[in-house]
Amino acid sequence: EIVLTQSPGTLSLSPGERATLSCRASQSVSSTYLVWYQQKPGQAPRLLIYGASNRATGIPDRFSGSGSGTDFTLTISRLEPEDFAVYYCQQYGSSVYTFGQGTKVEIK
């Protein structure tokens, strides 16, 4: 099973700042199968990025994804108030999905 480790655990930033979230895999992951979600308290996860770098329908262009192999990044270029949430990466490999443990982006 591929383990995804997200860092940092918590990111304290102010609105307007840039957020950089990391997702590192225990072994190589195909970019095709790397996804990012956003989750707010009491809500279901929301798909942000698929295929490591493709924005899902309706996702603002301040969200971008990059990376390959074992290192992937989600960047929020300028934080809006509604972006403060928990972010999860997810991968599909060896017929199993795994999620990272999440990064919380909180207001500083």
Next chain:
Amino acid sequence: QVQLQESGPGLVKPSETLSLICSVSGGSISSYYWSWTRQSPGKGLQWIGYVYYTGSTNYNPSLKSRLTISVDTSKNQFSLKLSSVTAADTAVYYCARDHWELLGGKEYYYGMDVWGQGTTVTVS
């Protein structure tokens, strides 16, 4: 647009079977994979398993021995049964559309793009 709604008992006794249904509205259950994911209180997300509209399944190995996921295309529903539950199975259970496409002989994964709002199941 497609909407998903989980339903089932909110309280299950230890050693019994947890049963949930996910109803799909606004679109057909055909041609897609459908997943269950859960989130224990204050914790992250754990994928449980998925079912294709044809009935083929794929389960998380850690739950496989206790798990059955099935689909009923006539009702546009899919379901989850988890047997021999313990307190560790207490969680919010989400159903989701799991979007895969086969293009030019290659599989593309578009993520879990539609989610239900989740249902809380307590084992006690």
